[in-house]
Amino acid sequence: AQTVTQSQPEMSVQEAETVTLSCTYDTSESDYYLFWYKQPPSRQMILVIRQEAYKQQNATENRFSVNFQKAAKSFSLKISDSQLGDAAMYFCAYLRMNYGGATNKLIFGTGTLLAVQP
């Protein structure tokens, strides 16, 4: 069974600095997606960034980028120039690719609570 592990329950970063959140996963599949979602105090789950396993190039979305190490099964999120609005719970998630109408189960880690200090 696939599992997702976020080993940092809480992190803190100074405004304008860079922070990296860790995520590891376990799977025997070769084709899958990985996601980072952000959940601010409003509880709205917001997609931050997505990576397809077959792509070697790391995904980037403005100040957010990932370091995807497929062999190591590692998928860390780097937030550059941190802003107060980045304070939230961040969840790493795994989605197995499927075809032919099979179910699509998103597996989440337990989350990392990021605080941004002014």
Place this chain on the structure above:
Amino acid sequence: ETGVTQTPRHLVMGMTNKKSLKCEQHLGHNAMYWYKQSAKKPLELMFVYNFKEQTENNSVPSRFSPECPNSSHLFLHLHTLQPEDSALYLCASSPRGGRVETQYFGPGTRLLVL
């Protein structure tokens, strides 16, 4: 605003009450999901509907009854709940059939069972 709405946003109910949660998506997706988020636990997938058909029931107790009348609407009917059912209930939707299946979430319903 992700295009997925949920009502009500907050709900308090007694163990003998019957209530329903509603989810609506305006994204043209054809898969919808219910998740339960409890404190200190990972999100738990409860149900999956693809093209209005239930394709996943993750061993959810029968006091939770989902309904998907069309691809845009999803309900979760609640009856005789227990205090441990208090949680944030999140709805999500995603496109089906293509290679990329990103799930988009609603704002959630915070449920308190007394």
